[in-house]
Amino acid sequence: MHEVIVAILAFIVLVGVMVVVHEFGHFAVAKLCGVRVEAFSVGFGPRLFGVKYGDTDYKVCLLPLGGYVKMTGETPEQNLSMPGTPVVYQALEKSQGETPDQKLAAPSEYASLADDPGAFTSHPRWQRMLIGVAGPVANFILAFGLMLFYFGVFHEVAKSEITTATIEWVAPDSAAAKAGIQPGDIIRHFETIDNPDWDAINRRSAVNQGQIVPVSVDRDGKIIQLSLQIPAPIKGQDFDLLDTGYYPELIPGPIGVKEVSPGYPAAQAGLQDGDAIQSVDGHAFHTVPTLLEYMQEGSGKPISLVVVRNGATLPPMVAHPTKIDGAWKLGFAPRPTPFHRDPLPFNQSLTKATAFCVDNSTMIFDVLGGIFTHKVSVSQLSGPVGIARMAGEAAETRGWLPKFALAAGISINLGILNLMPFPILDGGLILLLLIESVIRRDINIDVKERIYQAAFVVLLVFFAFIIVNDVTKLPLFSHLKP
Numbered sequence: 001m002h003e004v005i006v007a008i009l010a011f012i013v014l015v016g017v018m019v020v021v022h023e024f025g026h027f028a029v030a031k032l033c034g035v036r037v038e039a040f041s042v043g044f045g046p047r048l049f050g051v052k053y054g055d056t057d058y059k060v061c062l063l064p065l066g067g068y069v070k071m072t073g074e075t076p077e078q079n080l081s082m083p084g085t086p087v088v089y090q091a092l093e094k095s096q097g098e099t100p101d102q103k104l105a106a107p108s109e110y111a112s113l114a115d116d117p118g119a120f121t122s123h124p125r126w127q128r129m130l131i132g133v134a135g136p137v138a139n140f141i142l143a144f145g146l147m148l149f150y151f152g153v154f155h156e157v158a159k160s161e162i163t164t165a166t167i168e169w170v171a172p173d174s175a176a177a178k179a180g181i182q183p184g185d186i187i188r189h190f191e192t193i194d195n196p197d198w199d200a201i202n203r204r205s206a207v208n209q210g211q212i213v214p215v216s217v218d219r220d221g222k223i224i225q226l227s228l229q230i231p232a233p234i235k236g237q238d239f240d241l242l243d244t245g246y247y248p249e250l251i252p253g254p255i256g257v258k259e260v261s262p263g264y265p266a267a268q269a270g271l272q273d274g275d276a277i278q279s280v281d282g283h284a285f286h287t288v289p290t291l292l293e294y295m296q297e298g299s300g301k302p303i304s305l306v307v308v309r310n311g312a313t314l315p316p317m318v319a320h321p322t323k324i325d326g327a328w329k330l331g332f333a334p335r336p337t338p339f340h341r342d343p344l345p346f347n348q349s350l351t352k353a354t355a356f357c358v359d360n361s362t363m364i365f366d367v368l369g370g371i372f373t374h375k376v377s378v379s380q381l382s383g384p385v386g387i388a389r390m391a392g393e394a395a396e397t398r399g400w401l402p403k404f405a406l407a408a409g410i411s412i413n414l415g416i417l418n419l420m421p422f423p424i425l426d427g428g429l430i431l432l433l434l435i436e437s438v439i440r441r442d443i444n445i446d447v448k449e450r451i452y453q454a455a456f457v458v459l460l461v462f463f464a465f466i467i468v469n470d471v472t473k474l475p476l477f478s479h480l481k482p
Contacts (some may be wrong), residue, residue, distance in 0.1 A: 007392025009025065011384065012064050014391045016042070018139065018411050019066030022418070025138025026069045026131055035125040036118030039070040055118070071131075073119035101226075125433045132429045139415030140357070143408040147356045150404040151349035157342045158251055165190075165198055166249040169283060169290050171297055174245020179228040181217060181246055184285070188223060189216035196242070198248045203359070205230050206239045207366040247290040254278045255285060256335030264331020269319035271307065271332060280307040288334045295328040297319045336398060356405070360412045383466030401431060423455035 008313050027040050038056050041047075043061035050059025061067075071411055091457045109113070115144040116122055120131070166188040190196045191213040193202045204213070210232035217224050231243050241248075254276035261268045271277075278284070285291045295303065300323070304316045344352065382390070387410065394402040421431040432451075434443055 003390075006395050007388045010391035010395040011388035014410065015066060015384075015387065016064050017407070018142070018414050021138050021411070022135040022414060023067045023069045025134035025136070028118075028138075029131045029134035030069070031070055033123055033131060034118065035074075035120050035123060035127075035131065036072040036116075037069060038072055040067075041070075042067045043122050044068060057275060064421045072116065073121045112190070125437050129430050129433050131428045132433070133419070134232050135426055136415035139411045139418075141358075143411040143415070144353055144357050146188045146404050146408045146411070147353035148349050151344050151352045152346060152398060153343055154400045154404075155349075155352075156339045156399050156401055158337055158339045161251055162249050165196055165201060167246045168249035168286060169247045169294065171245040171247075171293060175229050175231050175243075176245035179215065179226045181215070181226065181228070182219065185217035185219050185224075187215060188218050189214070191215075195348075198250070200359075202241045203366070205241055205244060205364045207370045209233045209239060209361070209370075216286065242289070242293065247287075247293060249286055251286055251337055253286060255288060255291060257332050258335040259333040261331040261333075262326075264329075265319045265322050266330040266332040269305065269317045269330075270314075271305070271317070271319070271330070272309065274309070275366050276308045278306055278308050280304070292327065292329065296331075300327070300328045339399065352463045356408065357412060361416060364413060364416050383463065383469070384465060385471055386469075424449045424459060424461075 023040070027037055030037050038055065039057045041057075041059050041061050043064045044066065045062040046064055048060050050057055052058070057416050120128060167176075167181060167183055167185045167187070168184050170181055187201065188195060190201050191208060193204060195198050196204070208230050210230065212227050215226045215228045217226060228244070233239065257266075257271060257275040257277065259272060259273050260271050260275075280291060280294060283294065285294065298321070302320050304318055306316055307314045315420050319330055321330055323329075324331065333335065343349075375420045390406055394406045397403075418425050419427040419430075421427040423429075423432070432443060433450070
């Protein structure tokens with residue numbers, strides 16, 4: 001229950017900020033262009049409180065899942081708020097703050113808007129396109145600003161870390177093992193990237209599921225060319241780099257033991273608080289995920305631990321893993337990886353933030369391209385439930401990077417997806433304006449109405465699919481997965 005509450009609260013804060021910033025972009029440019037903004041709302045639904053200043057009602061509404069901007073005459077029906085909020089929130093916000101008469105406005109009322117200098121439709125098309133693109137741009141600026149702030153103020157760095165893409169362990173019979181990858185290999189080339197880090201490998205793997213990619217590894221100073229078959233996507237599951245079968249060496253040194261649970265295999269074997277596990281069955285593991293996977297592969301068979309205590313290496317101790325929460329474990333809490341803050345100078349922060357935004361933007365286009373070419377499954381997309389789960393995990397993860405990176409990544413996603421040329425989204429508005437500019441006349445009001453209605457239905461169906469897809473990924477349904 002604690003995790004659910006954290007996930008819900010983190011989701012509300014995260015999505016609320018992303019959408020309000022998006023809508024503020026529309027609002028600011030609309031004001032600059034002289035368009036009358038009737039309402040700027042944080043949240044949607046019944047109005048809780050607010051203040052009216054000039055022509056604009058600045059208000060807070062009951063449901064805190066985003067927000068919206070309402071401008072005079074911005075759509076043919078005078079009942080579509082500014083496109084840009086995520087899927088169903090966008091659809092729900094359309095009718096907020098409007099009367100039935102506004103929703104059923106007659107053509108004569110539309111005609112009267114043409115004489116209103118404050119109406120959205122009275123302004124040149126180039127200004128309306130600027131207003132449309134301002135929301136996504138605001139999301140891009142937010143993402144860049146968040147990462148610039150992170151690198152300039154926090155920039156958490158492990159006290160000891162491996163900067164190369166070094167393989168710690170390879171699971172037997174895995175895709176990596178079949179490709180010939182071995183522990184200790186350093187990946188020097190992956191698909192199209194030279195000297196990649198693990199983030200780059202994860203991104204390129206996610207968009208190449210089910211495909212064979214070229215990989216070059218450095219093995220004892222010799223470059224070896226290999227071909228790796230990335231596992232095909234599993235229905236109802238998100239892509240996990242570890243499914244490929246290799247485990248990254250992220251930090252040097254042994255696995256630190258923070259606390260041993262009494263009565264469990266670790267305590268029975270003689271492990272104590274403060275110990276360090278130097279090797280397991282002769283394998284020098286450095287992180288708990290690798291140790292856990294090794295024990296799953298062994299299906300609970302006894303393992304031999306070489307332990308360092310107070311600087312002295314003890315004789316090997318034998319531990320018998322037991323199933324805890326459905327997985328083979330020893331029953332100890334690892335010591336967190338020590339890290340420190342190392343804020344970067346402004347120019348380096350600028351470079352890092354730019355690289356982050358470019359990489360994440362490229363990743364989005366790669367995923368979308370992979371979906372259209374059937375290389376990436378649509379089931380890999382995440383909706384509100386998936387975002388809430390990630391937000392909750394980021395909120396409870398130690399350090400600031402997971403929080404800033406998730407917020408910036410979602411902001412970039414929101415900006416790019418809203419630029420897609422689909423009606424109701426900002427990109428659809430811009431596309432219609434471009435068409436009108438080419439034909440030098442407005443598209444018929446009835447035609448626009450039908451376009452928006454059809455788009456709304458399509459988005460609802462897509463949203464329903466994403467919700468179902470998200471729910472099937474929850475641990476509650478893990479027993480249904482193969």
